[in-house]
Amino acid sequence: MITLYGIPGTATTAPHMVLEELGVDYEFVLVERTDDGVPTAPADYIKLSPFGKVPTLKVDDLVLTESAACCLHLADLHADKGLIPSVGTAERAETMRWLMFLTNTVQPAYLRFFYPARYTNDPNGADLVQANAVDELTALRSHISGKLGSGPFLQGNAFSIADIYLAMLSSWGTELPGAASWWADTTVAAHYDAVLARPGARRAVEEEGGSVSTQG
Known part of the structure; x- marks a missing residue:
């Protein structure tokens, strides 16, 4: 069960x-x-x-x-x-690298954006924490966009749990202001749409009331 x-x-x-x-x-x-x-x-x-x-x-x-x-x-x-490559393969190592990067580097930056007061003892420091998080997330978005290339997924045509994790995080990026929004990057937006074109991923997001397309 x-x-x-x-x-x-x-x-x-x-x-x-x-x-x-x-x-x-x-x-x-x-x-x-x-x-x-x-x-x-x-x-x-x-x-x-x-x-x-x-x-x-x-x-x-x-x-x-x-x-x-x-x-x-x-x-x-x-x-x-087939959501993760076989143990011991170079493909699995690459999937794991992406997954660890997303959870250890990208996700904490989002936490600093959404909950800035947790990361400072200065009662006036939350705005600076949040602004720095926006800068970091913008740089991370650019890095991911460059690595995606023609995609559609992080490892070319091979879809994995790392793509699912990235889609979740990029949807959070719509909360960033203006051009910092993750879907303002057409390559990152195309990745999200490619993931959500899959029936299973789409069902889960629909059940949660999330966006199933970057086009609204």
Whole structure:
């Protein structure tokens, strides 16, 4: 039995897309939290995720937190679906490099943009933290755009969980101001549209009420 606990529009979206791409049976359980992030429902959620974060994936008796770890485990469980290359191959190493880059470098920059007050003790410092995050995210977007080239995916025609993770993060980038918006970059926007052209990924985003196209 597979259960995904999460909140639409958060880091839940990536494993949600993976589950739909795999076409396996699962249950989605909505997590509710207070404004300061304390989970209120399900009542025992804090036992699954001690810090109250989302998502949490439960596969039989295994409980996993961290969005990228959830994606990786699901892809490995259903390796025949081709969402991650075989262990020991150069292709898998490249997929893992992208996944780690996205979760360790890009995602933290987004957190500084969305929650700048967490990253400064200066009561007047949040604006500077956020402005620096916008600059960093713009540079990261340019790097990714250059690596995508003609795409459509991060590894050419080979689609993987890294593309799912990038699509999730690029959708967050629509919150950045003006030209800094990630979809203002036509190459990054084309990547998102290529991912969302896949029925499974599209279903997950539709269920969460997200954008299924960069064209609105």
